[in-house]
Amino acid sequence: MGDSYRLPRIVLEASSSKTWDAAISEWHVTGCRDNGDASGDCLCGHEGIRYEFTIKNSVNGNELSPIGSTCILKFENDELKNEVEGWRAAIKLLEALEARRPDVRLDGMNRDLFSRCLYAFLYEKGAFPPNRYNGYDGRNDYEFMVDMFNKRTAPTEKQRAKMYMVLNKSIFPWLVLFGRELREMRL
Structure with missing residues (x-):
């Protein structure tokens, strides 16, 4: 340096x-x-x-x-590097969510937007809240989404429905709140 x-x-x-x-x-x-x-x-x-x-x-x-x-x-520092990558990936996903372009899949398996690292980052930041559907343990939803991301075959209809619920009831609302906070910080 x-x-x-x-x-x-x-x-x-x-x-x-x-x-x-x-x-x-x-x-x-x-x-x-x-x-x-x-x-x-x-x-x-x-x-x-x-x-x-x-x-x-x-x-x-x-x-x-x-x-x-x-x-x-x-x-x-690997820990700092992972944090930086997590923030960048969350912002990229937020931008895709806000744009809602029909050619961009927001299904949790799009490897351009989702990754195991992003899911870990989202879990650490509280994007998987406990609720009755995950047995009051957000880790269950986090592990489910990682399992689906790692899956080599297409998810079943039931799995697809659960992914939709986790994305739309947990992850996306967290991102929208996160985006609001980012904008307020920028003012």
Whole structure:
């Protein structure tokens, strides 16, 4: 990293640890703002970022924002990388949901929009609430959707109906609420 790249210095100053390798393990993503027109600026000085992340230090509670997704990936921390990919995938799915184009399948199995990682991210963020249909355990719906995604044969009518319900009663409403929060943050 060149001398002009400011992020390592900023992260180290806000960390408890004083070496880069130790400091990067202290941070986790606490939020993401979709700056759709890519007009944001990263703390490092990069201009034109779309995804503005907030990261928080789990040791001392310090927060840094906005951090661009490219800079977060420079942390070379798998947990942070998965968070970035989860936020990006959720935003992509939200955009597809809002567009509702007839040529785009929103059935939970479209590999352009859905993935095991996205389902894990959605589960961690609370998009699978407990209800009477999942035995009051959202993990059951999460595991069902992953099983359907992994399926090599077409789902049965009953499975398709359950997928429809999980998508339309849990995942999509969560995404719409998530989208509203993103827009409010952008104002």
